[in-house]
Amino acid sequence: MGVLRQRMFGSQPRSSHARVVEELGSAIVTGEFPQGSTLPGDPQLLERFGVSRSVLREAMKTLAAKGLVRAKSRVGTKVNPSEGWNFVDSDVIIWKMRAGMDPEFVDHLRDMRLAFEPAAARLAAMNATAEEIVNLFSIAARIDNPEHSRESVAQEDLNFHLAVATMSRNPFMRSVTTLIEAALAVSFQISSPALSPEGISRCASQHLRIASAIAARDPEAAAAAMREVVLEGADRAREALGPDDTH
Numbered sequence: 605m606g607v608l609r610q611r612m613f614g615s616q617p618r619s620s621h622a623r624v625v626e627e628l629g630s631a632i633v634t635g636e637f638p639q640g641s642t643l644p645g646d647p648q649l650l651e652r653f654g655v656s657r658s659v660l661r662e663a664m665k666t667l668a669a670k671g672l673v674r675a676k677s678r679v680g681t682k683v684n685p686s687e688g689w690n691f692v693d694s695d696v697i698i699w700k701m702r703a704g705m706d707p708e709f710v711d712h713l714r715d716m717r718l719a720f721e722p723a724a725a726r727l728a729a730m731n732a733t734a735e736e737i738v739n740l741f742s743i744a745a746r747i748d749n750p751e752h753s754r755e756s757v758a759q760e761d762l763n764f765h766l767a768v769a770t771m772s773r774n775p776f777m778r779s780v781t782t783l784i785e786a787a788l789a790v791s792f793q794i795s796s797p798a799l800s801p802e803g804i805s806r807c808a809s810q811h812l813r814i815a816s817a818i819a820a821r822d823p824e825a826a827a828a829a830m831r832e833v834v835l836e837g838a839d840r841a842r843e844a845l846g847p848d849d850t851h
Contacts (some may be wrong), residue, residue: 619675621662640682640839707845713790718835720783721765736767737819752797764811765784768818
């Protein structure tokens with residue numbers, strides 16, 4: 605539960621390498637080290653993080669793989685423009701969320717979900733096994749619990765969407781689920797269905813419609829029901845942020 609866990613549960617890096625990547629990556633995305641700037645040299649970074657040169661070197665390789673930095677001979681390590689950042693990387697998404705969740709960010713996540721998830725539901729209606737469909741109904745039933753917290757309902761919601769992606773039998777669908785996690789983390793942290801029993805009930809019934817359409821082997825109904833869920837979650841988050849809220 606990468607993005608969802610780190611955003612909603614606040615899990616911490618477990619190694620020196622992970623800590624350097626986390627702190628330096630976050631500093632880049634939040635603007636402490638602006639795009640186009642040159643990072644401090646190794647001596648300054650080694651002092652800042654209190655790690656070995658080999659740990660720092662590996663951390664820089666990790667940040668380069670995420671598209672955040674590039675090493676230039678006789679210049680140092682430069683921060684790349686945001687257009688080059690890997691926004692399907694879970695860490696980059698988390699750091700971007702930390703920098704501020706604005707309506708535009710919510711809209712971008714919504715658009716990506718709309719590009720993939722209705723298609724995944726359509727494929728699931730054609731390819732899911734009977735056992736998978738039974739499991740999907742079970743997850744939908746678990747969503748319908750008025751005792752849910754923000755975290756627990758977000759986890760069951762994520763379980764549902766991951767199951768649909770798997771049922772699509774398209775490996776690319778399963779590979780973009782970081783975006784689903786990010787969207788759920790945004791939506792459920794800002795304005796969760798768990799805020800009211802009615803919200804929980806509506807969330808459960810919407811997911812039940814998706815499961816029912818998949819069980820009926822109705823690809824278009826499954827896609828339409830999924831689209832409704834994605835749009836409502838984005839609308840709920842956008843309304844909670846407000847048109848001028850940048851945080």
